[in-house]
Amino acid sequence: MSEEQPKTELERKAREWLKERGVTLNDIGELVYYLQSPYHDTLTMESCLLNVDKVLSKREVQNAVLTGIQLDVLAEEKKLESPLQETIDTDEGLYGVDEIIALSIVNVYGSIGFTNYGYIDKQKPGILKDLNDKSSGKCHTFLDDIVGAIAASASSRLAHSAANDEELD
Numbered sequence: 001m002s003e004e005q006p007k008t009e010l011e012r013k014a015r016e017w018l019k020e021r022g023v024t025l026n027d028i029g030e031l032v033y034y035l036q037s038p039y040h041d042t043l044t045m046e047s048c049l050l051n052v053d054k055v056l057s058k059r060e061v062q063n064a065v066l067t068g069i070q071l072d073v074l075a076e077e078k079k080l081e082s083p084l085q086e087t088i089d090t091d092e093g094l095y096g097v098d099e100i101i102a103l104s105i106v107n108v109y110g111s112i113g114f115t116n117y118g119y120i121d122k123q124k125p126g127i128l129k130d131l132n133d134k135s136s137g138k139c140h141t142f143l144d145d146i147v148g149a150i151a152a153s154a155s156s157r158l159a160h161s162a163a164n165d166e167e168l169d
């Protein structure tokens with residue numbers, strides 16, 4: 001497995017919280033594979049995971065992960081003030097701040113990321129379907145968008161590096 005060692009406390013915490021909320025790197029890697037396999041004949045799961053790792057090493061991404069998950073957890077514990085508590089707990093359609101946080105992740109990797117994010121958000125394959133299952137009793141209002149955005153960004157990164165052989169950060 002190509003997992004990198006976290007370089008900072010922020011990164012360590014972001015990775016830990018994703019895992020605690022039931023999202024593994026493999027789950028995100030599978031979303032990248034879903035998005036990119038139609039375009040790359042020789043795509044491997046290993047290169048999907050490598051790109052997920054690179055995206056997770058970005059500070060902007062780590063901050064989005066921690067902010068979103070914190071709000072999900074507080075909503076789950078009924079610790080937010082009304083009306084924000086109800087808005088986040090019920091994943092109200094017109095709220096939209098969850099998508100904005102996700103876009104702050106996608107933004108790091110350019111326009112292919114936006115297209116991929118929109119597509120995967122509509123299709124909801126794999127782990128995204130589980131996160132959207134409201135009967136679980138969990139609140140993943142922010143997490144589903146964040147996971148979709150990490151996968152979309154990793155796909156974008158993969159597409160760029162395949163096209164140019166360029167070294168992306």
Ligand SMILES: [Mg+2]
Binds near residue numbers: 098
């Ligand atoms: Mg959402």
